[in-house]
Amino acid sequence: MKFGIQVNEGPYTHEASVTAINFIKSAVAKGHEVFRVFFYHDGVNNGTRYATPPQDDINIQQTWSDLAKEHNIDLVICVAAAQRRGLADDGEQERNKLDGNNIMDGFRISGLGQLIEAGIECDRLVVFGD
Amino acid sequence: MSNVKKFMYINNKAPYGTIYAWESLEVVLIGAAFDQDVSLMFTGDGVYQLMKGQDTKEVGIKNFSPTYAALGDYDINKIYVEKESLDARGLTVDDLMHLVWEDEDEDWAEKDSIKVVTSAELAEILDQQDVVLSF
Numbered sequence: 001m002k003f004g005i006q007v008n009e010g011p012y013t014h015e016a017s018v019t020a021i022n023f024i025k026s027a028v029a030k031g032h033e034v035f036r037v038f039f040y041h042d043g044v045n046n047g048t049r050y051a052t053p054p055q056d057d058i059n060i061q062q063t064w065s066d067l068a069k070e071h072n073i074d075l076v077i078c079v080a081a082a083q084r085r086g087l088a089d090d091g092e093q094e095r096n097k098l099d100g101n102n103i104m105d106g107f108r109i110s111g112l113g114q115l116i117e118a119g120i121e122c123d124r125l126v127v128f129g130d
Numbered sequence: 131m132s133n134v135k136k137f138m139y140i141n142n143k144a145p146y147g148t149i150y151a152w153e154s155l156e157v158v159l160i161g162a163a164f165d166q167d168v169s170l171m172f173t174g175d176g177v178y179q180l181m182k183g184q185d186t187k188e189v190g191i192k193n194f195s196p197t198y199a200a201l202g203d204y205d206i207n208k209i210y211v212e213k214e215s216l217d218a219r220g221l222t223v224d225d226l227m228h229l230v231w232e233d234e235d236e237d238w239a240e241k242d243s244i245k246v247v248t249s250a251e252l253a254e255i256l257d258q259q260d261v262v263l264s265f
Binding site (some may be wrong): 119 | 133137143149150153156157160161163164166231260261262263264265
């Protein structure tokens, strides 16, 4: 089965991200495909590379990045949500004349159409968050 | 086109206090460009999103409620509100904004978009959906 995933919560306040990661690992282990993860609301904060959690804690942003590389998963951050919350890649940095960018390797910033497309393309769209 | 799916957006949170309601509406508006079969469902505190006469001046948050009136122009005209949620909050459909759409097949007759349905009816409607997004 082909899965699309939506993550609606920030990485540490809420357990939604880790639950989504666990779901994806299990789905892939059972031979399913995860086509795309779409990060919305505070979920966009899963894609910053400036998080430095304590060493005995999970680094959720890095975990996403590694997971995406290992299983070729498209990690998409919503541009409208990202602009409100200060997530930027090269393109956003240039467009909005910011003094830097903070996106984690393996993520990309794009529009809400990517979420709708995931709904159309996938057999199941699974939403994580309240 | 065979690629048309039934999309249902569930809205169950109050309009202000968190951003979910507003960012949900943004998804609905963008999603309208994809020509899918779209329904919206309002349950729990989500029914407050459709209240008429919203005024957010005192809280300093953008009042996005006028945007719901545009849904009809985006061919989004299946807006379900759960009766039990209205009842529990002492509300009726008269407390909600009057949302309409124009039916192309009936000489652009103006029709109501909001339907008040019971939770049992909502369960049946949900069962028919292909994609359910909850906010």
